[in-house]
Amino acid sequence: MQHLFCVLVVFIFIIGCGQGENSTSPSNKKSGGAKKSTKKQASFRPPVQVEVGKIREKHLKVKVDIVGTTTALRKAVLSAAIAGEIVKINLQEGMTVTKGQPLVQIDTYSWKAKVAEKKAECLRWEAEIEKLKNGYIEQEIKRAAAVLQEKEAALKRLEAEKNRQQDLLKQNGIARSEWDAARFSFDEMAAQVEQARAELKKMKDGSRFEDIKIASAHLKTMQAQLRQAEDSLNNTTIKAPFSGMISKKYVELGEWISSGTQIADLVDLSQVRVQVSIPEKYISLVRLKMKAKVKMDAFPGWETWGTVSAIIPRTEGLARNFPVELIIDNPKGNIYEGMFCRVEGVLREEAGVLLVHRDAFIHQQGKISLARITKERSVETIEIVTGVREGEWFEIVSSSSPLKKDDIVVVTNNNNVYPGAKVIITKGL
Incomplete structure (x- = not known):
């Protein structure tokens, strides 16, 4: 039936064009008649054949599932403040120490x-x-x-x-x-x-x-x-500045060290930082104190909740990813630096979000518009601003005219439609 209707329209159009040519016969060569014929031709355009789709409404949940690496909550490179001979040492890699615990003693004679x-x-x-x-x-x-x-x-x-x-x-x-x-x-x-x-x-x-x-x-x-x-006499005793674990030892008993010599690396593992990279398209949704689920391959079946503690305002290379840090508790002290982990988080959750398929986009001068079909089967152009993407579907953040669920929009032949144009829907309803 639709094909028959199209043929009929084309036939009427051809007849109309023929009549226009007869009306401009040699016997009627006045300029007014020619202008009237041209205006009549321009005012008539045939319907445009299009395929259409509908605007969806959805409960939107933006999730990320990314990998990360653990680092210590605090790190310190312990160094000597004065020169002297090490006469006593209480230091081993992997050893747990408490704040204020003496680790290295330098000879005190000259300073006394x-x-x-x-x-x-x-x-x-x-x-x-x-x-x-x-x-x-x-x-x-x-x-x-x-x-x-x-x-x-x-x-x-x-x-x-x-x-x-x-x-x-x-x-x-x-x-x-x-x-x-x-x-x-x-x-x-x-x-x-x-x-x-x-x-x-x-x-x-x-x-x-x-x-x-x-x-x-x-x-x-x-x-x-x-x-x-x-002060120099007090500095002959090197103490732990905070409770933690010795991850690296640099000196031995009897060594003569100078000011600035590295003694040991101390890490605080009471809590652990999880460093992840968030794609640019999601970084605006990340907020401080957000919660995310953290899992680790080293502990199958184990999971915990982490809290976003820092959003680093710089990208990592050409990938346009932004570093984000989360803090997780480590009560057993068995989560170490450099461990692989997976982070799952919901960045946004909202009901009643309108989505439109990308095929409906009309790109003009850096802006995006939709061609909505009215009840009279004519076109209404509406400018939109998009948000989150889900596959081929994009969130409608705002629009120049109100949009709602099940509104019909053109998804093919978009560039040939114009405001007020009549359309023939060939597919989509």
């Missing part, structure tokens, strides 16, 4: 001596500051006064000798060098007298603020050096 030296320096400067604050005792002041008197008496004697030598020089009774020696001795003693006077005045007046400040600065320097020496 350094600490004692800096402590003595601190005590000396503390005493000096105390002395400056309390002032000089009376005996020291008397002793300084006696020194001054002695030097002043010596100065008077030298002054008298200088004057005598000067008189002799004028009478040419002595050589010039003898006069110079007497004058030099007098000047030297005069300087000593001035210094003794200043020292006595300082004792009587008390210490100046600047002296106490300088001594305090020396004390702070010594205290800082003492703390540094004490």
Whole structure:
């Protein structure tokens, strides 16, 4: 019946074209008649034969089933902070250790001596500051006064000798060098007298603020050096920074090590990270704290739940996959680094999602449209935005006009339909 209808339409079209040619005979050559004929031809288009499909409604569940690898929750490369000889070691690969447990002991002799030296320096400067604050005792002041008197008496004697030598020089009774020696001795003693006077005045007046400040600065320097020496002494014992397992040992008893030498690798396996790669099309659905089921070939029949702890914002090569990490508990401590595992997760679950087959897509200027068939068997073009893909079917995220389940859309000959076009459905209903 449909083929008969098509033949009838084509026949009517041919007759119409013939009548149009007769109406433009040589006897009717006016331009108005020609334009009217052209308009009549353009306004008539035959129906387009198409195949159609329907929009589906589905309970959508986006799942991933990917492989991953385990890594330790925490890792640390234990290194020496100071140089020295290893005199004691408590370290074996595979050994379980607790936080703060001593693992390696470096010789302490030189560092203990350094600490004692800096402590003595601190005590000396503390005493000096105390002395400056309390002032000089009376005996020291008397002793300084006696020194001054002695030097002043010596100065008077030298002054008298200088004057005598000067008189002799004028009478040419002595050589010039003898006069110079007497004058030099007098000047030297005069300087000593001035210094003794200043020292006595300082004792009587008390210490100046600047002296106490300088001594305090020396004390702070010594205290800082003492703390540094004490830290170095503490660093002679290398301890576990957290509880875990020794995965690699690098040193032996009796070795001389320098600062920065690797001692051991420590891993925390109380929990384990599972590293997976999520395809780009799914990464927008991954959220922190999402749950996923984790299985391991090493433990047949065993499974646990992991929690997404990190989404790494970079792709892995040309594959456009994004690294994602999950955390799983490891109460028995039998899940080690580098173990193979499988991760199953539901990234999204939603009821009443509309899906359309990819054959219905009309691509124009970077956008996607559908040709929906109306009750009058004419075409209505609707622009859509797609989401998740399931095989050949795509989620309809949004549309320029409302769409619903069982709406009929063109799936073949899409590029030949246009808004308002009449169609002949050859397949699909």
